[in-house]
Amino acid sequence: MGEPGMIAILQWGTLVTCTVVLLLRVPDAIRGRNRAVFWILALATLCSLLSVTGPYEAIDGALGGWNLTHLLLRFLVFAAVLLVGLRVATGLEDERGYRFIAGPAGRWALALSAVVVAGTFFLMDTRGSSSGLLGIADKGGPNAALAPFYAAAGRTYPAFVSLALLPALLATARSQLPRLVRAGALLTCLGALATAFTVPASFAPEDWFLAQQTVNYLAVVGYVLGLGLFWASGLVAKKSGNTRATFRKNET
Amino acid sequence: MPLPAKAFQLWLHRVAPSASTADLCRISGIKRTTFAQQLVRGKVAETTLVSISRALGLSPLAELASFDHYVELAAPPQPPTPAELVSQVATMDLLRAVISRSSPAYGGYGDQGSSMTPALSPAPHATSVRNWVDAIDDGELRHRVSAATGVAPQNYSAQLTANRLSPELAVATARAAGVGFTGGLVATGLITEAEAGWTPGAKQAALDALSDGELSSLAGERLQALGKSLRRHEQEQAQTEKIWENLG
Numbered sequence: 001m002g003e004p005g006m007i008a009i010l011q012w013g014t015l016v017t018c019t020v021v022l023l024l025r026v027p028d029a030i031r032g033r034n035r036a037v038f039w040i041l042a043l044a045t046l047c048s049l050l051s052v053t054g055p056y057e058a059i060d061g062a063l064g065g066w067n068l069t070h071l072l073l074r075f076l077v078f079a080a081v082l083l084v085g086l087r088v089a090t091g092l093e094d095e096r097g098y099r100f101i102a103g104p105a106g107r108w109a110l111a112l113s114a115v116v117v118a119g120t121f122f123l124m125d126t127r128g129s130s131s132g133l134l135g136i137a138d139k140g141g142p143n144a145a146l147a148p149f150y151a152a153a154g155r156t157y158p159a160f161v162s163l164a165l166l167p168a169l170l171a172t173a174r175s176q177l178p179r180l181v182r183a184g185a186l187l188t189c190l191g192a193l194a195t196a197f198t199v200p201a202s203f204a205p206e207d208w209f210l211a212q213q214t215v216n217y218l219a220v221v222g223y224v225l226g227l228g229l230f231w232a233s234g235l236v237a238k239k240s241g242n243t244r245a246t247f248r249k250n251e252t
Numbered sequence: 253m254p255l256p257a258k259a260f261q262l263w264l265h266r267v268a269p270s271a272s273t274a275d276l277c278r279i280s281g282i283k284r285t286t287f288a289q290q291l292v293r294g295k296v297a298e299t300t301l302v303s304i305s306r307a308l309g310l311s312p313l314a315e316l317a318s319f320d321h322y323v324e325l326a327a328p329p330q331p332p333t334p335a336e337l338v339s340q341v342a343t344m345d346l347l348r349a350v351i352s353r354s355s356p357a358y359g360g361y362g363d364q365g366s367s368m369t370p371a372l373s374p375a376p377h378a379t380s381v382r383n384w385v386d387a388i389d390d391g392e393l394r395h396r397v398s399a400a401t402g403v404a405p406q407n408y409s410a411q412l413t414a415n416r417l418s419p420e421l422a423v424a425t426a427r428a429a430g431v432g433f434t435g436g437l438v439a440t441g442l443i444t445e446a447e448a449g450w451t452p453g454a455k456q457a458a459l460d461a462l463s464d465g466e467l468s469s470l471a472g473e474r475l476q477a478l479g480k481s482l483r484r485h486e487q488e489q490a491q492t493e494k495i496w497e498n499l500g
Contacts, residue, residue, distance in 0.1 A: 037499060091498030177492050234500030
């Protein structure tokens with residue numbers, strides 16, 4: 001199978017994963033349970049939909065065909081990452097991580113990333129819909145030099161949030177909490193690691209295109225499956241109700 | 253280390269030459285898949301041998317001693333020390349003994365071991381493994397076991413915390429402490445007190461022999477440990493709830 005085939009599998013695989021987790025989460029969202037998590041998953045699904053060539057070109061065509069969709073996609077990713085960061089930091093009672101994301105450091109990181117992303121985008125000649133802006137860098141001129149910076153800036157804020165969450169996620173994965181919770185933390189942790197790796201990966205040579213894309217999609221899949229597992233762990237525990245610490249548990 | 257399947261098969265052939273695998277599983281209550289898997293992997297768990305021995309009316313201790321790993325168990329068993337016996341009294345039974353010795357005003361009988369006090373529950377109890385090791389530990393025991401078996405101290409401690417100890421480690425621990433081999437096997441629940449040859453009233457007698465001061469201190473230590481473990485559970489519970497509340 002050639003590289004384009006592999007990329008298509010990555011794109012569709014990510015989209016299917018996100019959609020499945022999102023659909024599983026629908027009943028709880030209707031009942032009003034943790035709607036924020038549902039919206040995070042909805043944003044992640046929308047982002048992975050916009051990463052697939054077909055839907056991207058259709059939507060971008062409707063928006064004028066100058067890849068504005070890609071810039072919007074960057075901001076959707078920022079929104080999803082901000083929500084995930086705040087939610088995970090609250091859930092894991094990670095005050096340090098929460099301060100990093102919600103505090104001045106986090107606001108500056110978000111503002112700078114947004115400004116650089118928008119700036120480089122408007123400096124480039126972006127005409128001609130091209131999912132992932134892959135065709136744009138080949139246009140020559142300033143595009144070739146600016147494209148990696150545009151890509152890196154778009155990934156800096158997600159990487160910042162992921163790095164802020166990593167210590168708490170690692171600690172949870174290594175704790176004595178229920179196994180599914182730890183597994184969820186581990187997957188989220190893998191997603192966060194992959195997200196952090198996407199920044200150096202955006203400067204990778206062209207031969208590494210497949211590896212670079214794999215890291216990108218691994219980041220999304222890790223986060224989404226991690227959230228899915230957190231949700232599933234709560235469901236399993238509610239059924240068996242065996243999580244309480246009691247004398248009986250310790251003295252039988 | 254579990255028993256080698258080959259030696260186990262030979263043993264089976266000796267003790268139950270005509271029984272089929274299905275028969276053995278039925279009388280001993282072992283799941284057939286578990287049994288088959290152990291044989292295929294070449295490692296048979298000691299618990300399997302014990303269950304089959306019991307089902308055939310044989311002494312688990314004597315049958316275990318017929319294997320090379322456990323040949324030491326064949327010697328006439330050294331009886332458990334009083335400290336080992338007391339370590340196998342469940343925490344709630346210890347507390348009951350404290351109350352039972354108190355004055356009638358507090359619900360006690362003012363004597364030692366009234367006939368009204370309910371019988372002690374059989375070993376093992378929820379923290380029997382750690383309590384047993386603590387009872388025979390001279391301060392260096394864990395290091396000696398670790399040096400003798402190559403098991404890292406933190407892995408050993410993790411087993412104690414989980415109230416588990418492999419039979420091999422239980423025997424190695426007893427050897428390193430210079431006590432009888434049955435204590436660890438009873439504390440881990442591999443064999444019962446009766447199968448270990450402990451006299452029926454031994455635990456109660458050892459408990460009765462404690463002075464009020466000794467009993468109170470011991471009960472206090474146990475309560476402290478129980479409180480610590482309950483608090484840890486509660487904390488983990490709170491953390492988990494928080495995760496579900498925000499991410500579930």
